Amino acid sequence: MSSDIKDLRIVEEAKKPLAMNPKKFALWLFMISVVMLFGAWTSAYLVKRADAGWAEIILPQIFQLNTIIVALSSISMIWAVRSARRDNIDQLKIALGVSFVLGIIFLVGQYMAYGQMVALNQYFSGSNVSHSFLWLFPWAHGLHVVSGLVFVLIVWGNTFKFNVHSKSMNQLEMCATYWHFLGGLWLYLFIFLILNP
Amino acid sequence: MATTHTHTHADVHHHDDHEHEHHEGNFWTNYIFSQDHKVIAKQFLITGIFWALFGGTLSVIFRLQLGFPEMNLEWMRPLLGGWITPEGKIDPEFYLALVTMHGTIMVFFVLTAGLSGTFSNFLIPLQIGARDMASGFMNMLSYWFFFLSSVIMLSSFFIETGPAGGGWTVYPPLSALPQAIQGSGLGMTLWLVSMALFIVSTLLGGINYITTVINMRTRGMSFTRMPLTIWAFFFTAIIGLLSFPVLFAAALLLIFDRSFGTSFFLSDIYIGGEALSNVGGSPILFQHLFWFLGHPEVYIVLLPALGITSEIIATNSRKPIFGYKAMIGSMLFIAILSFIVWAHHMFVTGMNPFLGSIFMLLTLIIAVPSAVKIFNYVTTLWKGNIRFTSGMLFSIGLVSFFLTGGITGIFLGNSAIDIQLHDTYFVVAHFHLVMGSASFFGMLAGIYHWYPKMFGRMMNEKLGYIHFWFTFVGVYMVFFPMHYIGIAGFPRRYYSFTNFDFASGFTDLNSLVSIAAILTLAAQFIFLFNFFYSMFRGRPAPANPWNSTTLEWTTPRNPGHGNWPGEIPAVYRWPYDYSKPGAKEDFIPQTVPFSETPESNLPHENELIKLESSNGDAIVVEGNKH
Numbered sequence: 099m100s101s102d103i104k105d106l107r108i109v110e111e112a113k114k115p116l117a118m119n120p121k122k123f124a125l126w127l128f129m130i131s132v133v134m135l136f137g138a139w140t141s142a143y144l145v146k147r148a149d150a151g152w153a154e155i156i157l158p159q160i161f162q163l164n165t166i167i168v169a170l171s172s173i174s175m176i177w178a179v180r181s182a183r184r185d186n187i188d189q190l191k192i193a194l195g196v197s198f199v200l201g202i203i204f205l206v207g208q209y210m211a212y213g214q215m216v217a218l219n220q221y222f223s224g225s226n227v228s229h230s231f232l233w234l235f236p237w238a239h240g241l242h243v244v245s246g247l248v249f250v251l252i253v254w255g256n257t258f259k260f261n262v263h264s265k266s267m268n269q270l271e272m273c274a275t276y277w278h279f280l281g282g283l284w285l286y287l288f289i290f291l292i293l294n295p
Numbered sequence: 296m297a298t299t300h301t302h303t304h305a306d307v308h309h310h311d312d313h314e315h316e317h318h319e320g321n322f323w324t325n326y327i328f329s330q331d332h333k334v335i336a337k338q339f340l341i342t343g344i345f346w347a348l349f350g351g352t353l354s355v356i357f358r359l360q361l362g363f364p365e366m367n368l369e370w371m372r373p374l375l376g377g378w379i380t381p382e383g384k385i386d387p388e389f390y391l392a393l394v395t396m397h398g399t400i401m402v403f404f405v406l407t408a409g410l411s412g413t414f415s416n417f418l419i420p421l422q423i424g425a426r427d428m429a430s431g432f433m434n435m436l437s438y439w440f441f442f443l444s445s446v447i448m449l450s451s452f453f454i455e456t457g458p459a460g461g462g463w464t465v466y467p468p469l470s471a472l473p474q475a476i477q478g479s480g481l482g483m484t485l486w487l488v489s490m491a492l493f494i495v496s497t498l499l500g501g502i503n504y505i506t507t508v509i510n511m512r513t514r515g516m517s518f519t520r521m522p523l524t525i526w527a528f529f530f531t532a533i534i535g536l537l538s539f540p541v542l543f544a545a546a547l548l549l550i551f552d553r554s555f556g557t558s559f560f561l562s563d564i565y566i567g568g569e570a571l572s573n574v575g576g577s578p579i580l581f582q583h584l585f586w587f588l589g590h591p592e593v594y595i596v597l598l599p600a601l602g603i604t605s606e607i608i609a610t611n612s613r614k615p616i617f618g619y620k621a622m623i624g625s626m627l628f629i630a631i632l633s634f635i636v637w638a639h640h641m642f643v644t645g646m647n648p649f650l651g652s653i654f655m656l657l658t659l660i661i662a663v664p665s666a667v668k669i670f671n672y673v674t675t676l677w678k679g680n681i682r683f684t685s686g687m688l689f690s691i692g693l694v695s696f697f698l699t700g701g702i703t704g705i706f707l708g709n710s711a712i713d714i715q716l717h718d719t720y721f722v723v724a725h726f727h728l729v730m731g732s733a734s735f736f737g738m739l740a741g742i743y744h745w746y747p748k749m750f751g752r753m754m755n756e757k758l759g760y761i762h763f764w765f766t767f768v769g770v771y772m773v774f775f776p777m778h779y780i781g782i783a784g785f786p787r788r789y790y791s792f793t794n795f796d797f798a799s800g801f802t803d804l805n806s807l808v809s810i811a812a813i814l815t816l817a818a819q820f821i822f823l824f825n826f827f828y829s830m831f832r833g834r835p836a837p838a839n840p841w842n843s844t845t846l847e848w849t850t851p852r853n854p855g856h857g858n859w860p861g862e863i864p865a866v867y868r869w870p871y872d873y874s875k876p877g878a879k880e881d882f883i884p885q886t887v888p889f890s891e892t893p894e895s896n897l898p899h900e901n902e903l904i905k906l907e908s909s910n911g912d913a914i915v916v917e918g919n920k921h
Contacts, residue, residue, distance in 0.1 A: 120429035120510045127502040131540045138544035138587070142559075142580055151575050223556030227575040230557040234548075 125272050129279050140290055143231050153226035154295045158214035164207040165288055168281045171200035175277045185264045194254045201247045208236045235287045246280045249273050330431030331856050335438050336417035343409020350400035351816045357393040360385045362809025364793050387790045391460035392478045394788055398463030406596040406734045408441050414599055414741050415504045415528040421847035422522050424513025426857045429506040433499050440496035447489040451482045459486035467560035467578050471552045487546050494543045497535050504532035515866035522845050522870040526623050527602020530630045531595050538591035545584035579644050586637035593730050594633045600737020604690040607744050610843050611687035612679025613881050615871035618671045625664035632661050642710045643717045651710040658708035665701050685759025686744035692767045693736040700729025721781025724774045732770045747840045751853040752833030758825040769815030776804045844884045845870045
């Protein structure tokens, strides 16, 4: 008898692994659409690169520094999630603040990268298509980083209302997922540009 | 979740036969900025109907030019003003704007937003047993982005240079250079802005649909118990999620080319003997990006219609759908193939012929799942106890168009034959039948079938029949002759037939097509009358007017916010238990456990009973059934 009931439960429970938090799931779907967006652009880049008349791009030096900052901000975000799991709200606030500041520094760094591109005679318009692409990627990525910063700010505000703690991790976890995704996206773009100048 | 529960409890008290809308919230939150999926569905529907009429009217205007080139159109001057030339003809550049906007409006605003927006929103929560969409707020945003996009697209009709004129595919360089034609000026900018907002709307909607289908199903609603409508909406949303960002990427690059001086799609262009500064771009690149969306878009338009039809044909044949899993499999296969056939739109762009044959092969493979679907429709109808409701007629009409239009797809998919047929009226005939009319019929079928659930009243069947026959015959009269014109080689989008000797023999045929188009459009007013009249004066609908098995018919006549006043019903069987041998009635709703139908159970279903009956708590479920 009881084993039968268990069987029935298993039938019902079988869907469980698929049914996750709808908001988290929606975030993943959103990230897929962002992947498709950048996938389209990088594919277009490759197609265009195969054509005649492609001028090889020179990457701004500061991209390397910016990439390190991205990695650091991911680490501080991991720190934030861990602090929240341990209900250490003070550390959480600091960690989120650090992530936010690192995000801003990254954007400033990307802005300086544009300056270096101009110094290298690589302009958005009027020069080769390759240079237009070089301007496009950090810009489009930067816009997404801005949305990530807004997200961090919202979560950070909620920490002051004591809405983020070990029993209420959803928002922070989504924020961290998105943050790491943005970092990964930059890493992808950077490596892509190094491999396909 | 807690809030939804309070809502539903409130509904229990308020819910009578005549709805007084005493729920929380006011007019604005209930009808305008509503987060309820049913209201949002109706908003999409009404907007879609508006656009369908608008787009249909545009087509009739340019059909007047094609069918009656000598006709004096002076009487349209009050409406079109300077777009009627002093000689009383349609301005040739405005003609291009007309075909462009007809295509854009029909493909995106009617058959994507109007179809998916309406039925995914309305049916997904109702048929999977959910209180609402995963995020009501995102759902609301989805509609308002669409609304904003609509307003911007509409506003392009009220500017001096007119709406976009480069064709709905907006190929550069034509669309990229404002000096090319009037329609590439401000109208094109508005087109791009509007489409960008439209894509945002589609993504917000699609993310919601997928999330809801996967995560919000009621107890017992396993994937293999989902109605085919849900499967279709699910695949549609996935295709949209993967392909619309690519259109966004293309549109953004086009915006840069138009307004920021880049050369992604432009190279070596001379205007008035002077070279433009743009070098290094490739217009073919745009076509690749565009058709990577463009071809999946065909299935974004078609799949929901196929899902709706599967449901209606099974219900009104009083038979289980033939090959339920084959139907899912073929939709999945179509969805996958839709991403790897895009270059069949580009056979004549100077593509490597070997690459062309690969795309040709992949394209022709689509015939296999499509044939599976048609076969299953016919075998579902075969020896069925068919009830010819209006919805059923339109569904059968869809099967007819899907077949007729699909067969010409096999011609067009051949890269060699495509050299002759490319960009002729043969293409126009093909996609208007297989994707335009078929999807349109799916949408109408869905409206007739689910109208009782949407508005609590029945539509008039007699008017439905008249609407069907006029539209069905009209559509064939419009598009069948176009095949001949196309085989003769007449190109689409041309302003005038009579300028060419070889085509002047088709003037009679063209007049016939135009008359048929006018009649078909006129017939839609029968539907409009029926739609709005029935909303107020229609016969009140019974709870389950079509004796259907799916969950939406277990809700009250006018479901309130939260859909079910009490607990959400659980599901015990698949949705196609029609005319099951031994059963008391010719349908068994999904909410009836196998333990209550020993007379009709199959051996493997009896095994499920043991589990159910041994579980003493299963009474909970029976308590739901009243």
